[in-house]
Amino acid sequence: MSTQPTALVRFHLHRTEDITGxxxxxxxxxxxxxxxxxxxxxxxxxxxxxxxxxxxxxxTEIHGHNGATIVTLIDDRQD
Structure with missing residues (x-):
């Protein structure tokens, strides 16, 4: 029996400050x-x-810009 989640999880990136312009x-x-x-x-x-x-x-590591961009999950993760 698999313990891996089966559902897709949607997300968006919310940027509060545009570091790169x-x-x-x-x-x-x-x-x-x-x-x-x-x-x-x-x-x-x-x-x-x-x-x-x-x-x-x-x-998050690449695009997070030290907290200026947040990953927000739209769906609950089932893992």
């Missing part, structure tokens, strides 16, 4: 965490792009 503030990206922990994220910026990460912690 590229993405703006507010909800700047949205994405999903797959049951195996892999993350797909789509930027809501003028030049949109999609990125894949190994884990949500990687998203």
């Amino acid at each position: 590229v993405s703006g503030t507010g909800i700047v990206a949205g994405g999903v965490i797959f049951p195996d922990g892999t993350v797909a994220m789509r930027w809501n910026t003028g030049t949109s792009s999609t990125a894949i990460y190994d884990a949500i912690d990687d998203v």
Whole structure:
């Protein structure tokens, strides 16, 4: 029997300060965490792009800017 979660978890990035001057503030990206922990994220910026990460912690490490951007889960994680 698998103990791995089966549901996708949606999230968005909420940026309170635009450190780089590229993405703006507010909800700047949205994405999903797959049951195996892999993350797909789509930027809501003028030049949109999609990125894949190994884990949500990687998203925070790369885009968190020391607390200026917060990952907000939309769905409850079932792990």
